[in-house]
Amino acid sequence: MSEVGTASETTNAEPYAVQLAPGVHAFIQPDGGWCLNNAGFVSDGSTTLLVDTAATERRARLLRDAVLASGASRPGTVVNTHHHGDHSYGNAVFTPEATVIGHAACRREALAAGHQLHALWPSVDFGDIRIVPPSVVYTDRLTCHVGGTEVELIHPGPAHTTGDTVVWLPRQRVVFTGDLVFHGGTPFIPMGSLAGSLRSLELLRALGARTVVPGHGPVTDPGVYDTVERYLRFVAEVAEKAHAEGRTPLAAARAADLGEFAELRESERLVANLHRAYAELDGKPPGAPLDLVAVFGDMTEMNGGVPVACHA
Numbered sequence: 001m002s003e004v005g006t007a008s009e010t011t012n013a014e015p016y017a018v019q020l021a022p023g024v025h026a027f028i029q030p031d032g033g034w035c036l037n038n039a040g041f042v043s044d045g046s047t048t049l050l051v052d053t054a055a056t057e058r059r060a061r062l063l064r065d066a067v068l069a070s071g072a073s074r075p076g077t078v079v080n081t082h083h084h085g086d087h088s089y090g091n092a093v094f095t096p097e098a099t100v101i102g103h104a105a106c107r108r109e110a111l112a113a114g115h116q117l118h119a120l121w122p123s124v125d126f127g128d129i130r131i132v133p134p135s136v137v138y139t140d141r142l143t144c145h146v147g148g149t150e151v152e153l154i155h156p157g158p159a160h161t162t163g164d165t166v167v168w169l170p171r172q173r174v175v176f177t178g179d180l181v182f183h184g185g186t187p188f189i190p191m192g193s194l195a196g197s198l199r200s201l202e203l204l205r206a207l208g209a210r211t212v213v214p215g216h217g218p219v220t221d222p223g224v225y226d227t228v229e230r231y232l233r234f235v236a237e238v239a240e241k242a243h244a245e246g247r248t249p250l251a252a253a254r255a256a257d258l259g260e261f262a263e264l265r266e267s268e269r270l271v272a273n274l275h276r277a278y279a280e281l282d283g284k285p286p287g288a289p290l291d292l293v294a295v296f297g298d299m300t301e302m303n304g305g306v307p308v309a310c311h312a
Contacts, residue, residue: 015059017066018219020211021172023149025070027063029054032185032216033265035117035124035312037086039063040176040213042169043072044147050075050098051167051176051213053090055117055312057127060090077101077144079153080134081178081215082161083109085117086312091132101142102134103155105163105287109191110134120296121310156180156200158193158286160215164200168207175209183217183224186261186269187231190276190295193286194239198232201225231261235270239277249274250298268302271295 013030020026020040027039035055042049048067054060067075078095080088080102088110091100102110110133118126142153154166160179167176179188180200189197204212205225212220242252253271261267272295279288299308 015062015066017070019070020174020213020219021169023072023147024169024172024174025066026176026213026219027066028218029059031265031311032183032214032218033311034308035086035121035310037179037216038176038213039087040167041067041070041072041075042146042149042151043067043070044149045071046073047146048072048075049077049079049144049146049151050094051079052081052087052178053078053093055086055089055126055310056124057090057093057129058125059312060093063090064093074098079144079165079167080106080110081165081167081176082106082163083113083133084161084179085113085115085129087178087215088132089117089126089129092128092130095132099136100132100134101136101138101144101153103163103165104137104139105161106165107133107137107163109161109163117310120308124310124312126312154203156196156203158196159200160189160192160197162192162287164192166200166204166207168209170207173208173210174213175204175207175211176213177204177215179215180204181212181214181224181228182264183212183214183220185216185265186267187228188266188269188272189232190272190290190292191287192276194232194236194273194277194280196286198229201229231264234259234261235273235277238270239274239281242274243278243281249278250301253298253302268299268308271298271302
């Protein structure tokens with residue numbers, strides 16, 4: 001795999017592009033923490049499809065520079081794997097030249113969320129951010145073609161959010177998972193579904209990918225699915241016991257022994273994930289809105305009163 005830029009996996013390192021197959025690149029933003037997402041692009045030189053953008057105008061422009069430095073053309077299509085700002089705030093850097101595609105729920109969620117990252121992290125310089133939701137939407141599957149490369153867009157059902165998209169390149173056996181998968185970081189499901197996240201892993205396994213580009217963290221292989229599944233089942237076990245005992249998500253998270261998951265970044269996300277698990281135990285449907293002020297407040301408490309940090 002060839003790289004364009006710096007490949008260091010340390011906090012605040014510059015993003016870099018890595019070639020996964022001819023005409024297929026991942027764009028990695030170390031260290032994959034809050035707001036440091038991955039993107040990617042597929043190009044035959046004259047036609048380019050971009051997978052996700054970035055949280056800030058500056059980082060979206062770095063992504064655009066990496067696309068052009070690879071010899072690819074400016075993207076004519078942007079696919080958003082979901083609506084969260086770290087994956088979609090940079091859409092405006094590529095439009096109106098590019099058409100934005102996403103799941104129907106991704107469009108609804110992007111419009112409803114607006115400048116949500118600004119509200120969470122008001123001190124961050126996001127730049128000139130205009131919310132650009134998908135203008136082309138699908139509900140189950142959609143196939144795009146970039147020259148001779150087939151790109152399948154697959155909705156796994158509610159998982160990380162209710163509007164997730166898996167981007168699958170069957171010939172290259174490369175999959176862009178969006179935030180269905182975190183590599184080296186703690187999964188985050190309060191806007192989606194615990195049960196749905198587990199089902200999404202079965203869908204990913206069935207694809208038979210060789211190369212996995214997670215939503216956050218370095219490029220990896222399908223073995224990462226096992227780690228994500230063990231973590232999600234850990235969340236389910238903690239939730240079932242604590243919910244039955246009448247403990248709050250915060251109390252349950254504080255008492256939990258993270259074990260092998262203690263090394264994952266953003267361990268405070270456990271309490272947010274417990275909020276979603278509790279909602280499902282209460283019979284609420286996948287993606288039912290949670291009190292995000294309470295969720296982020298509990299994560300701040302898990303950090304010992306230190307606010308959850310956006311690294312963009």
